[in-house]
Amino acid sequence: MPEMPEVEYTVRQLRTSLVGATIDEAMVFWERTIGRPDVATFRAEIAGRHITDVRRRGKFSLLDLSGDLFVAIHRRMTGNFFLLPSGWHIDTHLREEDPVAWRTKGPSFIPPHESDESLVQAASLQVLTEPVLSTKTAHCRVCFNLVDGRRLLFTDPRKFGRIELWSRQQEAEAFKGLGPEPLSENFTVAFLTEALAKGKTSIKQVLLAQDIIAGIGNIYADEALSYAGIHPLRRADSLTAAEIHLLHEGIVAVLTTGIEHGGTSFNDYRDMWGEAGDNYSHMRVYKKHRQPCGHCGTLIERIPIAQRSTHFCPACQRLTGE
C-alpha cells in the first residue's frame, strides 16, 4: 500500500514526535509481523532504548535506537502507524473471550476516564473521540509503549507487514536488494539510461523493481509513465533518449508532489494521526479506468502487467508508431 511518498510523509511526522522518546516495551499481537530476529529477542533488545532518529530507505521506515540498533518496518499493503496519546488503555479481553475474532481484530483501545488528567492531553490532539479512534486503532499487530505513556501502534489488517531489528553495522546487508533513492542525487538521467538499457522486460516491470530504483510502487509507476507519455508495455531497452529524459522528470515530479499532498489514500493508507492523504485528486490515470483522460478525453484503460493492474491512456501513451 504505501509507496515511497506515503512512507516519507509518515516518517517525517514520526521524526518530529518520536526523536528523544524512550521505548518501554513492545507488545506483539501477531507474531509473524516480527520478521527478525525471534519475538522474544526482539522484545528484550528494544526495551529501554531511546529513539535517536527516524529515517526512510525505499519503502522501509527506520527507527534508529540507542546502542547502534535500528528497527526496519515494511508496511506492505495495509500497514499503518498511529501515535496514540498518553492516558488511553489497551483492552485485550477478546483474547480469552473470542480467540478466533482476536486473531484478526487484535486489541481495542479505550479512552481515559474523565478523572484522568491525561485526558486533557488527549483532547488537545484533535479527533480522538472513541468511534473515530476505534477505526484508526483497529487491527493492531504490534504496540510500542513509550515511557512517557504514548503508544506507537503498528496496525495492519492483512498482516503482510514486517518489522525487523538490525544493528547499524548490518545496514548494508539489510538493504542490499535496494537500488538508489529516486529523489537523491544518485538518481540521474545517466543512471536511468544505463539501467533501462539492461531491461528486456516491460518498462512498467522495471519501474516496480526495487533493486533498480527503490520506492516506486504501482500507483507512481503508472503516474510517471503517464507523465512521460510512454506505454507501460514498451520494452525498457527500447526507450529513446528523449523518452528517458521525460520519464526521469516524471518519476521525480510524481513522487515529489505525492509527498507534498500527504500521500495517496484509497482505503488503507493513513498518516500518523490516522488522516488520509489527498494526492488522489492530483493523479492522472491510476484507478481512473473508463474515465476520460484529462488531456485528450480518450477513456483510460486498465490492463494486467505482471499481475498488477496498470492504467494508461491509449491515445497519449502509444505502443507502436509515432
Next chain:
DNA sequence: ATTTAGACCTGTCAGC
C-alpha cells in the same frame, strides 16, 4: 535463466 502462478491475509465494493 527468466517468467509466472501461488502464497501470505482481510476488507470492500461492483454487479447480478
Next chain:
DNA sequence: TGCTGACAGGTCTAAA
C-alpha cells in the same frame, strides 16, 4: 437486500 467474486499502495518462493 443479499450473495459472489474481483480487486487492493507488496514481495517472496515454488513450479513451469
